[in-house]
Amino acid sequence: MKLIRFGNAGSEKPGIQLENGTRLDVSGFGQDYNEDFFGGDGLDRLKNWLSSNSENCPEIGEEVRLGAPLCRPSKIVCIGLNYAKHAQEAGMKIPGEPVLFFKATSAIVGPNDDVVIPKGSEKTDWEVELGVVIGKKASYVSESEAMNHVAGYVLHNDYSERAFQIEREGQWVKGKSCDTFAPLGPFIATKDEISDPHNLNLWLNVNGEQLQNSNTSDFVFDIPTSISYISQFMTLLPGDVISTGTPFGVGLGFDPPRYLKPGDVVELGIDGLGTSSQVARAHK
Ligand code: ZN
Secondary structure (H helix, E strand, O other): OEEEEEOOOOOOEEEEEOOOOOEEEOHHHOOOOOHHHHHOOHHHHHHHHHHHHHHHOOEOOOOOOEEOOOOOOOOEEEEEOOEHHHHHHOOOOOOOOOEEEEEOHHHEEOOOOOEEEOOOOOOEEOOEEEEEEEOOOEOOOOHHHHHHHEEEEEEEEOOEEHHHHHHOOOOHHHHOOOOOOEEEEEEEEEHHHOOOOOOOEEEEEEOOEEEEEEEHHHEOOOHHHHHHHHOOOOOEOOOOEEEOOOOOOOHHHOOOOOOOOOOOEEEEEEOOOEEEEEEEEEOO
16 A cells, blocks of 8 residues: 655645555545554554545545655654765765664655755755654564564655754754755555565656665665664654665765755655655745
8 A cells, every 4th residue: 555645734634546646535534644543553444444435535636735644753763874885975984783863853744845955054965765664663672573563665855964964063963854854755655565675776866867876785784673773772653764874876975065056856766665856945
């Protein structure tokens, strides 16, 4: 199943996208894609409900805005430097254990919303990433159990302001959490739709030029390792998103570095998870 949310920002409704691309409004199901949904067997309940109600679900027009395909979760946990070649371009060592940082959930926007270059920013950068959506509470889980805690996968652009992230005092969170810095979607693909999450091509273009093009087979730490590792330090709740790191080809890695300016168009995609596109604009 492919879960979407649609409508104006702040008043999105749940929907699904069928194999043929048709989008259906499933607000009649009565529950949005939140912690209770994922943690309360919502995927199974929705599937059952659809088997007798899908014919009565209104179609969603193609012009309708997509929101992020889940309600604001308790956290976005990001893995840093999880592709060897990206660690190299960032001038950092391949870490001996996963590097974790948070991204504020207030940064979440729809997949095709504008990315706003923050006030005072000169180094707004892109990062195509595979997001893992948690389906079941995870605390001290083993690597062998970890995949039972996954609901599905989602495309994420982990926008990053490099001066805020690296040149300012303290932790990376300041450069990762600006409003609009977490476009998610177009949809969540449930786990059964992705046969091997460790063999997915992912790519990103800026103004039509391909700058990132890699495969999740290059992860330093795979998904079970990451889930198990994170769960030793905090409880992952249903609906939480783990962003698994970005491959080579971010703006920081170019000589000279390349950063976004108003009007730039960023497009990205991952096998089986669709594509998204953001236009950069200045903060008003
Ligand atoms: Zn990242």
